[in-house]
Amino acid sequence: GAVVSQHPSWVICKSGTSVKIECRSLDFQATTMFWYRQFPKQSLMLMATSNEGSKATYEQGVEKDKFLINHASLTLSTLTVTSAHPEDSSFYICSARPRWGTSYNEQFFGPGTRLTVL
């Protein structure tokens, strides 16, 4: 089946530092990858949509200069949280849509990354 991995699975950093999270589709090529954020007991909120080789499209209210997304290849997208602050602490989840996907359900999720900013 289609597997998406994320690295790291959890990270603790100091306020003001930057953190990079990787999202990889392990056994398929993804035309589109999505980045979500989930606060406790809240829904998954879409942050941005990234397509390989082009700039990411950010949702309203998401700072593109703070959350840098790079979709360098068909199997890798990275999210960098720059100058992280405690309010950025959250669970970040990526998903990938296969090249062969034609229906909306074909979006496979990674296991998520727990970010804690001290």
Next chain:
Amino acid sequence: DQQVKQNSPSLSVQEGRISILNCDYTNSMFDYFLWYKKYPAEGPTFLISISSIKDKNEDGRFTVFLNKSAKHLSLHIVPSQPGDSAVYFCAASGGGSEKLVFGKGTKLTVNP
């Protein structure tokens, strides 16, 4: 403004009985609906979906019902098993967009 609402944060049922999880939406442009299951510290996994041209879709123990006039869908799990205990998210998409809009989730506990 929440476009997808799951008003019950939690549900507890006995093993073997039916679990009914509900979801309401407000956006008339939504034409595709999905249910995802999520365990703690893991990403969501796809369960079942339904297009707006249907009112029912069944896959094994899971059935999703869609009532377009009421903008309401429900997920039925029969019979419920302890392994079904997880958080269930309702998601919707539409208007030609591949983006998914999620509800807040309902935590299902199936007691042995």
